[in-house]
Amino acid sequence: MKKTYVDDSLTLHTDLYQINMMKTYWELGRDNTKAVFECYFREMPFKHGYAVFAGLERFVHYIENLKFTENDLNYLREVEEYPEEFLTYLKNFKFQCTIRSAKEGELVFANEPIVQVEGPLPQCQLIETALLNIVNYQTLIATKAARIKSVVGDEPLMEFGTRRAQELDAAIWGTRAAYIGGCDATSNVRAGKIFGIPTSGTHAHSLVQSYRNDYDAFMAYAKTHKNCVFLVDTYDTLRSGVPSAIRVAKEMGDQINFLGVRIDSGDMAYISKKVRNQLDEAGFTEAKVYASNDLDEGTILNLKMQRAKIDVWGVGTKLITAFDQPALGAVYKLVSIENDHGEMVDTIKLSGNAEKVSTPGKKQVWRITRKQGGKSEGDYITLWDEDPREEESLYMFHPVHTYISKMVSEFVARPVLQEIYQNGKIVYDLPSLSQIKADTNKHLDSLWEEYKRDLNPQKYPVDLSQKCWDHKMNVIKQVRLDVAKMQQK
Numbered sequence: 001m002k003k004t005y006v007d008d009s010l011t012l013h014t015d016l017y018q019i020n021m022m023k024t025y026w027e028l029g030r031d032n033t034k035a036v037f038e039c040y041f042r043e044m045p046f047k048h049g050y051a052v053f054a055g056l057e058r059f060v061h062y063i064e065n066l067k068f069t070e071n072d073l074n075y076l077r078e079v080e081e082y083p084e085e086f087l088t089y090l091k092n093f094k095f096q097c098t099i100r101s102a103k104e105g106e107l108v109f110a111n112e113p114i115v116q117v118e119g120p121l122p123q124c125q126l127i128e129t130a131l132l133n134i135v136n137y138q139t140l141i142a143t144k145a146a147r148i149k150s151v152v153g154d155e156p157l158m159e160f161g162t163r164r165a166q167e168l169d170a171a172i173w174g175t176r177a178a179y180i181g182g183c184d185a186t187s188n189v190r191a192g193k194i195f196g197i198p199t200s201g202t203h204a205h206s207l208v209q210s211y212r213n214d215y216d217a218f219m220a221y222a223k224t225h226k227n228c229v230f231l232v233d234t235y236d237t238l239r240s241g242v243p244s245a246i247r248v249a250k251e252m253g254d255q256i257n258f259l260g261v262r263i264d265s266g267d268m269a270y271i272s273k274k275v276r277n278q279l280d281e282a283g284f285t286e287a288k289v290y291a292s293n294d295l296d297e298g299t300i301l302n303l304k305m306q307r308a309k310i311d312v313w314g315v316g317t318k319l320i321t322a323f324d325q326p327a328l329g330a331v332y333k334l335v336s337i338e339n340d341h342g343e344m345v346d347t348i349k350l351s352g353n354a355e356k357v358s359t360p361g362k363k364q365v366w367r368i369t370r371k372q373g374g375k376s377e378g379d380y381i382t383l384w385d386e387d388p389r390e391e392e393s394l395y396m397f398h399p400v401h402t403y404i405s406k407m408v409s410e411f412v413a414r415p416v417l418q419e420i421y422q423n424g425k426i427v428y429d430l431p432s433l434s435q436i437k438a439d440t441n442k443h444l445d446s447l448w449e450e451y452k453r454d455l456n457p458q459k460y461p462v463d464l465s466q467k468c469w470d471h472k473m474n475v476i477k478q479v480r481l482d483v484a485k486m487q488q489k
C-alpha cells in the first residue's frame with residue numbers, strides 16, 4: 001500500500017499520462033508551445049434530438065483552484081518519483097489558457113466543439129481529464145432531465161435520485177444538472193442550500209411502518225407539518241392508504257394544507273384513477289396525485305397514454321444514473337499546434353469511418369436562426385477567422401453527404417462558444433442558476449418540434465462552412481501525402 005496524502009486540491013484529479021506528457025513537453029522545451037484542443041461528443045445521448053450543456057460552473061471552480069499544493073508535490077516526489085526540477089516547474093505552475101465554452105443551458109449537438117482550450121500545451125493537457133469528467137456527466141444528466149421533462153410537460157417534475165446516485169458528487173452536481181435540464185424541484189436539501197434549487201418532499205414508508213398503520217402515521221405527520229402529502233401504498237392503497245389520508249385531511253381541516261397523496265407501487269394507471277375518484281368523491285378535488293417508482297420518460301409517456309391521473313412526477317434512479325446510457329462519450333482533441341517556426345499547424349485524426357474524422361483547426365460554432373420567427377436552421381461551424389454575420393446568405397451542406405444542402409438568407413448567427421478565460425484570467429460572470437434554467441427554456445423555444453420529439457427526432461444539421469470543409473479536405477490530402485512519403489523512406 002502506498003503512503004497517502006491529504007486531499008487538499010483537485011489538481012491531481014487527472015490521469016497519470018497527462019503529467020507524464022507534461023514532463024516530456026517541459027523537458028524537451030515545449031512547455032510554451034501553443035496548442036488548441038476542442039471538446040465534443042460524437043453521438044447524441046439517448047438518441048435525443050438535442051443535448052443540454054452543463055458543467056461550466058464546476059469547471060470554473062476547478063480552474064480557479066488549479067495549483068500544485070505541497071501535498072500534491074510531495075506525492076509526486078515521494079510516490080511517483082518525479083525529479084526535483086520538474087516539481088519546481090509544477091510548483092511555479094500558473095494557469096494561462098484561454099477557454100471558450102458553450103454556456104450552461106445551451107443546446108449542443110454531436111460533432112461540434114462545446115469547449116475549446118487554447119494555451120501552453122502542457123497546461124491544456126493537464127485539465128483534460130477533469131474537464132471531460134465534469135462535462136460528460138453533467139451534460140448527460142441535464143439532457144436526460146430534458147428528455148423526461150419533454151414528456152412530463154407542464155406538470156411538476158421532482159428529482160428524487162440522491163440515494164441511488166453514484167456517490168455524493170454525482171448526486172449534488174447531477175441534481176443541479178437535472179434542474180438545468182428540466183426538473184422543477186429536488187429532494188436533496190444540500191442542493192437547496194448551496195444552489196438555491198427549490199426543495200420538495202413527502203415522507204417515506206418507514207413513517208407508516210413505525211406507527212404500524214396509515215391513519216396514525218398521517219395524523220402524526222399532519223400534527224407536525226402544515227403542508228402534507230401522504231404516502232398511501234404501504235399496506236393497501238385503496239382500502240387503507242387513501243381512506244386514511246382523507247380521514248386525516250377532514251379531521252385536521254384548515255390546520256393543514258392537504259396537498260395530495262403519493263403512490264409508489266402497483267399498476268399506477270389503474271390505481272391513480274381509483275385514487276383520483278376517491279379524492280374527488282371526498283371533496284378533495286384540488287389534492288394532487290404524486291407518483292414515483294422507477295419512472296423515466298418511457299414509463300411516464302406510457303402512463304399518460306393510459307390516461308393515468310397523475311399530477312406530480314418524482315423521478316430518481318433512472319435520471320440521476322442516466323440509466324439507459326451511462327456515458328456521453330465526449331472527447332478532447334488537439335486541433336492545432338504551434339510548429340518550430342512559431343506558426344499554428346492544424347491537426348487531424350483520421351478514421352475509416354467518415355463521421356469520425358476530426359475537423360482540423362480552431363473553430364467557432366454559430367447557431368443559425370431565422371430572422372423571422374427565430375427558429376433554428378442548424379449549426380454552422382467555421383474556422384476561427386470567419387464571421388457568417390458578414391454574409392448575405394449561407395450555403396449550408398451536410399459535412400459527409402454534401403449533396404444535402406440549403407441556402408439560408410435572412411438569418412441571425414449567434415456564436416455558441418463564449419470566452420470564459422483569457423490567458424488564465426476569468427472574463428465571464430457566472431450566471432445565476434435561475435438565469436441558466438430560463439436560458440434552457442428560451443433555447444428550446446427556438447428549436448423546431450421535429451428535433452424535440454422523444455422518439456426518432458429529426459437530425460439537427462451541424463454543418464461546416466465551405467472554408468472549413470475545404471481546409472479539412474486539404475489537411476486529409478496533406479496527411480495522406482506525408483504518410484506516403486514516410487513509407488518511401
Ligand SMILES: Nc1ncnc2c1ncn2[C@@H]1O[C@H](COP(=O)(O)OP(=O)(O)OP(=O)(O)O)[C@@H](O)[C@H]1O
Nearest residue numbers: 264265266267268269270293294295299302303306
Ligand atoms: N400502468 C403502468 N404501465 C406501465 N408501467 C407501469 C405501470 N404501472 C407501474 N409501472 C412501472 O412498472 C414498474 C413496476 O415495478 P415493480 O415490478 O417494482 O412493481 P411494484 O408494484 O412497484 O412492486 P413493489 O411493491 O415490489 O415495489 C415500475 O417501473 C413502474 O413505474
Ligand SMILES: O=P(O)(O)OC[C@H]1O[C@H](OP(=O)(O)OP(=O)(O)O)[C@H](O)[C@@H]1O
Nearest residue numbers: 160204205264292293294295315316317
Ligand atoms: O424509484 P426512483 O425513481 O428511484 O425514485 C426514488 C425512490 O426512492 C424512494 O424509495 P425507497 O424504497 O428508497 O424508500 P421508501 O421506503 O421511502 O419508499 C421513493 O419511494 C422512490 O420509489
Ligand SMILES: O=C(O)c1cccnc1
Nearest residue numbers: 160187200201202203314
Ligand atoms: O420526498 C419524497 O417523496 C422522496 C424523496 C426521496 C426519494 N423518494 C421520495
